[in-house]
Each structure stands twice: as C-alpha cells, then as structure tokens.
Amino acid sequence: MEKLKIGIILGSTRKGRVSPQVGKWVKEIADKREDANYEIVDIAAFNLPFVGEGSGKEPGILAWSEKLSSLDGFVFIVQEYNHSITGALKNALDSARDEWNNKAAGIVSYGSTGGARAAEHLRGILGELLVADVRVNPTLSLFTDFENFKTFKPADLHLDNIHAMLDQTIAWSGALKKITISLIVY
Ligand SMILES: Cc1cc2nc3c(=O)[nH]c(=O)nc-3n(C[C@H](O)[C@H](O)[C@H](O)COP(=O)(O)O)c2cc1C
Numbered sequence: 001m002e003k004l005k006i007g008i009i010l011g012s013t014r015k016g017r018v019s020p021q022v023g024k025w026v027k028e029i030a031d032k033r034e035d036a037n038y039e040i041v042d043i044a045a046f047n048l049p050f051v052g053e054g055s056g057k058e059p060g061i062l063a064w065s066e067k068l069s070s071l072d073g074f075v076f077i078v079q080e081y082n083h084s085i086t087g088a089l090k091n092a093l094d095s096a097r098d099e100w101n102n103k104a105a106g107i108v109s110y111g112s113t114g115g116a117r118a119a120e121h122l123r124g125i126l127g128e129l130l131v132a133d134v135r136v137n138p139t140l141s142l143f144t145d146f147e148n149f150k151t152f153k154p155a156d157l158h159l160d161n162i163h164a165m166l167d168q169t170i171a172w173s174g175a176l177k178k179i180t181i182s183l184i185v186y
Helices: 019-033 059-070 087-094 114-127 157-184
Strands: 004-010 036-042 073-080 103-111 131-133 139-141
Touching: 004 019, 004 103, 004 157, 019 036, 019 073, 019 103, 036 073, 073 114, 073 157, 087 114, 087 139, 103 114, 103 157, 114 131
Parallel strands: 004 036, 004 073, 073 103, 103 131, 103 139
Antiparallel strands: none
C-alpha cells in the first residue's frame, strides 16, 4: 500500500516567526520513522485572501485546495496568539471545507504555557471540519525550549510525546483513509 501523506502545517506567517524551526524539527523526527511521506506546508506560500474578500478562484485558493486534497493527515504547528490560534491559520482553515473532512491530525503547540490554550481552540474548529484530532499534544515552552524566545532548542523530554502523537496520527489517518475509500467504492 502507498505511504500516507502527512502535511506539517506551519500556523504562523509573521516576519521573524519561529514556526519553520519547529516544523523542521518535527519533520526530521518524523522522516526517520519511514512510516509516511511528511512534508512542510507553509500557509504563507499560498497568499490566501481573507475568506469572502476575493473571487474564490485565486491561484492560492486553488493550490491550497489541491494541497489539502493530496494529504491524508496533518500535524499542526500551533503558536499561541492572544490565547488562541493565529488569524492566518483560522483563515487557512476557513479557506477549504471538504478537503479537510475525514482525516486525522496531531497538534504541536508552543507559547508561554505550551500553547495549550491555542491547541484547545484548534480542537473545537477541527471538530466542525470533521478532522479527528489525536490526544497527545506535545507542548513546547517559549521559556525553556527557545533561547531568547527566538532560537529553538527543544528539551529531549519532548521526543517521546512527538512519537506518541505521530503514532496515533498515522494510525487514525490510515484508518480514515480506508473508510473513505470504501465509501467511494461502494
Ligand atoms: C499578537 C501576538 C499575541 C500573542 N499572544 C500570546 C498569548 O496569548 N500567549 C502566549 O503564550 N504567547 C503569546 N504570544 C507569543 C507568541 O506565542 C510567540 O511570539 C511565538 O513565537 C509566536 O510564534 P511564531 O514566532 O511562529 O509566530 C503572542 C505573540 C503575538 C505576536
């Protein structure tokens, strides 16, 4: 069977963001498992207009839809902005619908309290989009996992949690893919 395709979605787009460092770290750990094809998906690269403000046919919107359709599951790299997710991630979530449905997701979050409040907000949104979010949520601290809040230096203790999150994301992504295929076939 073909390997699952998992997108590691960078939730922030601001200049000077640290999310690419976190995404790269997760991808390096994930790639060593050889259980799926992992890729970084950078929202910033899609230049998504705000929902409802464009024609809905911008190249970025079409590319976003195609990218999400090609993926079987997701790992969200989530940063806490005012106790929630970024506006950019919310807009990216709102910019597709069916493409998210019946897939699984893990969440890796960071912030002053591990980004837990943003991760919990994201779970509510994912429920509406029919994305099955897994329980284990590695939470990284701006104080202890980053140097000067800028340079990512994760503590070793997070490694087990990343693997546990990936174990379940892969299991659920595979199971949901089979169910979706059988729904299409029959
Ligand atoms: C507008 C804004 C609001 C923020 N609000 C919070 C917050 O409520 N809680 C928190 O822990 N960190 C908060 N932060 C700190 C961010 O989590 C931190 O800057 C982090 O590096 C952002 O991720 P990024 O660098 O990938 O964009 C906020 C940062 C910004 C820019």
